[in-house]
Amino acid sequence: MTTAEAHKSDGIGKDLAVYVCLLVLAGLQFVIAYQKIDASQMFWRMLTVACVEAGLAELFFMHLWTEKRAFLWFVLIFTISVLLGMQYGWTDAFRMLVGAPFSK
Amino acid sequence: MSQGDLTMEGHTTALTVGCAFSIPTKKLAMWLFIIADTMTFAACLVAYGFLRNGTPNWPRPFHSITNVAFMTFILLTSSLTMLIGLRSARAGDKAGAFRWIMITAALGIVFALLHIREWLGLIDEGMTMFKNPWGTGLFGASFFSVTGLHLTHVTCGVIALIAVGVRYKGGRYNADDIEVLGLYWHFVDLVWMFVVPLVYLLNLAQ
Numbered sequence A: 001m002t003t004a005e006a007h008k009s010d011g012i013g014k015d016l017a018v019y020v021c022l023l024v025l026a027g028l029q030f031v032i033a034y035q036k037i038d039a040s041q042m043f044w045r046m047l048t049v050a051c052v053e054a055g056l057a058e059l060f061f062m063h064l065w066t067e068k069r070a071f072l073w074f075v076l077i078f079t080i081s082v083l084l085g086m087q088y089g090w091t092d093a094f095r096m097l098v099g100a101p102f103s104k
Numbered sequence B: 001m002s003q004g005d006l007t008m009e010g011h012t013t014a015l016t017v018g019c020a021f022s023i024p025t026k027k028l029a030m031w032l033f034i035i036a037d038t039m040t041f042a043a044c045l046v047a048y049g050f051l052r053n054g055t056p057n058w059p060r061p062f063h064s065i066t067n068v069a070f071m072t073f074i075l076l077t078s079s080l081t082m083l084i085g086l087r088s089a090r091a092g093d094k095a096g097a098f099r100w101i102m103i104t105a106a107l108g109i110v111f112a113l114l115h116i117r118e119w120l121g122l123i124d125e126g127m128t129m130f131k132n133p134w135g136t137g138l139f140g141a142s143f144f145s146v147t148g149l150h151l152t153h154v155t156c157g158v159i160a161l162i163a164v165g166v167r168y169k170g171g172r173y174n175a176d177d178i179e180v181l182g183l184y185w186h187f188v189d190l191v192w193m194f195v196v197p198l199v200y201l202l203n204l205a206q
Helices: A003-008 A014-033 A041-062 A068-100 B001-018 B023-056 B065-089 B094-124 B136-168 B175-203
Strands: none
Touching: A014 A041, A014 B065, A014 B175, A041 B065, A041 B136, A041 B175, A068 B023, B023 B136, B023 B175, B065 B175, B094 B136, B094 B175, B136 B175
């Protein structure tokens, strides 16, 4: 099914449902911000919620769900692999903060 | 089957194979741009996290979440109005599509104005690119870089929405062009979902 066909077959109800989900998830991030937890826990919780939000927006608002599966996998695999590749710098960030933990 | 049919069939196959993932070229180009832009934002956010993690006296200047919560609501709502505009365009309702696209652009302008108001508030408190009253000067540089990059995207999006909307109304663009623009607008919204927790919510004043 093409995106245009998907538009014709789906009502606006699905868009509204995704919109409400995104609002709730955004609200959840604000709730997490006021929890009495340490910064790293807060970071991971917020990042998880943001990833779920991004997934919903990509799949339904950007219609990735109705594209060819090969394209969906291309976008996911390419993006995630590069994003993961960027994380190698964190070891240096921790070294700056607490010395050289990996040499001990 | 004649030789002519075979030649024609070969032609058709060649044309079909040329269209990657069987999606229109404009849409594919926009997706590739979005993927590339994801890397730009990710690099900025990772660099921001790198600095925040490596700097002990990182400032926490945000006392209220009201403004950023309202900005988030505005941007999410603008994504919904964009979708409604696209639906109207697909249904052939030109006036309706134009109206919803202009509403989306108006919401984008409200978002940009709120963002600028917030910047001015921080600047009034003494924050610049290189110094601030709360701690390391790196905060200003990274904050203005990340949020400035996003604000630039919103501004470009608003200009594009108005330009494409007007041309769609004039008959020069069609629903496919609206969809391609919609991809960009949703991407701007998507990036904000990461900017808010990392830049604002993790820096709330204790």
